[in-house]
Amino acid sequence: xKITDLKCAVIGANPVVRITTDEGIDGYAQAENSKSYLxxxxxxxxxxxxxxxxxxxxRVMHRIRRLGSFKPWGxxxxxxxxxxxxxxxxxxxxxVYRLLGGxxxxxxxxxxxxxxxxxxxxxxxxxxxxxxxMKESPEGFSIIKQGVAFHSGMPKDVDGFYYGDPVNERxxxxxxxxxxKGMNHLVERIAAMKEVCGDEVGLALDCGPGMMVQDxxxxxxxxxxxxxxxxxxxxxxxxxxxVQADLxxxxxxxxxxxxxxxxxxxxxxxxxxxIEKRAVDIVGPDPCDIGGIxxxxxxxxxxxxxxxxxxxxxxxxxxxxxAALVNVCxxxxxxxxxxxxxxxxxxxxxxxVDGLPDPIVIDSHIDVWDRPGLGVEFxxxxxxxxxxxxxxxxxx
Ligand SMILES: [Mg+2]
Numbered sequence: 108x109k110i111t112d113l114k115c116a117v118i119g120a121n122p123v124v125r126i127t128t129d130e131g132i133d134g135y136a137q138a139e140n141s142k143s144y145l146x147x148x149x150x151x152x153x154x155x156x157x158x159x160x161x162x163x164x165x166r167v168m169h170r171i172r173r174l175g176s177f178k179p180w181g182x183x184x185x186x187x188x189x190x191x192x193x194x195x196x197x198x199x200x201x202x203v204y205r206l207l208g209g210x211x212x213x214x215x216x217x218x219x220x221x222x223x224x225x226x227x228x229x230x231x232x233x234x235x236x237x238x239x240x241m242k243e244s245p246e247g248f249s250i251i252k253q254g255v256a257f258h259s260g261m262p263k264d265v266d267g268f269y270y271g272d273p274v275n276e277r278x279x280x281x282x283x284x285x286x287x288k289g290m291n292h293l294v295e296r297i298a299a300m301k302e303v304c305g306d307e308v309g310l311a312l313d314c315g316p317g318m319m320v321q322d323x324x325x326x327x328x329x330x331x332x333x334x335x336x337x338x339x340x341x342x343x344x345x346x347x348x349x350v351q352a353d354l355x356x357x358x359x360x361x362x363x364x365x366x367x368x369x370x371x372x373x374x375x376x377x378x379x380x381x382i383e384k385r386a387v388d389i390v391g392p393d394p395c396d397i398g399g400i401x402x403x404x405x406x407x408x409x410x411x412x413x414x415x416x417x418x419x420x421x422x423x424x425x426x427x428x429x430a431a432l433v434n435v436c437x438x439x440x441x442x443x444x445x446x447x448x449x450x451x452x453x454x455x456x457x458x459x460v461d462g463l464p465d466p467i468v469i470d471s472h473i474d475v476w477d478r479p480g481l482g483v484e485f486x487x488x489x490x491x492x493x494x495x496x497x498x499x500x501x502x503x
Contacts, residue, residue: 108159108198111136113187115149116498119453120489121425122146124186125501128161132197135485136189137427138395139183140452148183161194164401172374177348178396181373188399189431189481196480199458203434203481207404210437214472217448218250218311221422229264234296238303238310241402246468246476247304250309250336250445253300256326257281257317258340265292278346282317290322294329301333309336311367311376311418316344320354331382337367337389339417344368356386365389370420374398375405382406382413389444393420394431419446426451426460429467430481437475445471459490 112127120140127133138145155170168188175184196203204210224240227233234253241251255261262281263273271283285293297312304310312335314326323341330338341358343351350372359366365388372378372392381387390410394403405419417439421432427451436446448468451457462483467473476482487502494501 108157108160108162108190110125110167113150113153113156114501115146116494116501117143117146118493118498119456122149122182122186123427123501124149124190126156126161126187126190126194128194130198132194134161134190134191134192134194134197134480135483136186136395136431136481137425138186139423139428140425141224141423142179142182145179145183148180149186152183152187161191162198163424164188164195167191168399168401172398175373175398177373177377178340178346178371180394181396181398182212183445185395185397185399185402188401189427192400192431192434193480200479202477202479203400203431204437204475207400207435207438210475211439211476211488212437212500214474215433215436215443216249216472217468218245218252218309218418218471219244219246219248220252220313220420220447221450222246222248222448229260229296231295231299235299235303238300242303242308245466246448247470248308248468249471250311250446251304252311252313252339252447254313255297256285257315258313261289261292264290268292276432280317280347282319284319285322287391290325290329293326297330297335298333298351301335311336311339313339314341316340316342318322318342320357323358324361327358327366329338331363335364337365339367339391341366342368343371345371350381352380352384352386353436355381356384359385361386365416367391367418370396375402375409378406378409382415385413385415387415389416389418391418391420391447393424394435395421395424395428400431400435404438406444407435407439411442416442416444418444421447421449423452424449426456426463427481430462430483433473433475434481444475459486459493460484461486469472
């Protein structure tokens with residue numbers, strides 16, 4: 108079997124990769140809907156993989172893996188890797204999870220990182236009410252993650268939140284030391300949300316990046332009595348192209364509150380420091396940024412060896428990203444906690460694919476499906492009408 112073409116279309120806002128073969132089997136994958144600019148980057152790799160056997164996933168990846176980097180510049184490589192697994196599974200007539208060693212669970216737990224309801228302002232009451240709505244959401248999420256501190260509007264909406272002047276521009280990193288007033292504002296809202304959650308729903312908090320080590324320790328210790336599920340990306344994270352494991356280690360060693368990072372990190376090698384130094388309690392790589400399914404699987408195994416838990420990222424990876432996460436998380440060791448439930452936007456995405464269960468989430472879990480490859484297929488006729496003029500030949 109040989110790769111005959113690599114194509115990329117932006118459908119909705121998600122870059123979608125299609126790899127075609129000389130045996131009529133196609134592989135699909137999808138990158139985050141925040142990365143519609145990725146198309147030319149995906150096409151950069153086309154000449155490197157043409158003519159290769161897509162079933163030899165690792166061999167193909169040797170040609171392109173070093174030509175990527177931290178988020179967002181690992182996404183094109185990651186998406187190609189996932190499409191290769193889709194082909195390999197379809198060619199063998201088995202789900203991708205079977206190629207990864209088989210499943211160790213029949214359903215995978217998801218957490219809420221993206222099912223949101225409008226919040227009326229930023230009072231303690233407003234945070235509690237929003238949490239109550241998320242808790243009542245029909246998916247029955249057993250862990251809910253909320254954005255706070257530098258991962259929220261707090262730096263600009265709360266006067267005197269930190270010692271700095273927030274810059275309100277796309278992807279700008281605001282960093283700085285949090286004031287006493289800011290820290291009180293933060294902890295009061297966390298406490299109110301946790302009270303709504305009770306002990307039947309875990310509360311995780313995406314906090315940065317941008318916090319200073321001193322504040323990270325202070326926050327982690329302040330919320331210890333609340334049994335928070337994790338504090339995410341306090342120091343580095345998101346689009347920061349480095350890790351700073353030693354800083355995380357200092358925070359993690361100072362507290363019983365679980366510390367989490369990793370969604371922006373590309374490749375297993377860049378997790379080695381975090382894992383070997385036990386610098387965090389939980390890592391959260393995204394299959395669409397780390398380099399693909401095999402990288403995520405490897406990190407999960409290596410993390411388990413070091414007593415570190417897995418809570419992979421994926422909130423805007425789309426339906427093919429969801430399929431990748433379901434397949435790989437089904438194979439992870441017992442250190443798997445939950446992955447971030449991937450919602451497809453706009454809603455019509457659910458009308459242009461086959462293969463997803465309905466409803467997708469029951470009791471905070473997704474049943475692992477058994478269809479070959481990733482198990483999700485385009486309804487080509489329905490999907491075609493969302494192609495732009497430039498991408499009109501994507502399915503041809
Ligand atoms: Mg995050």
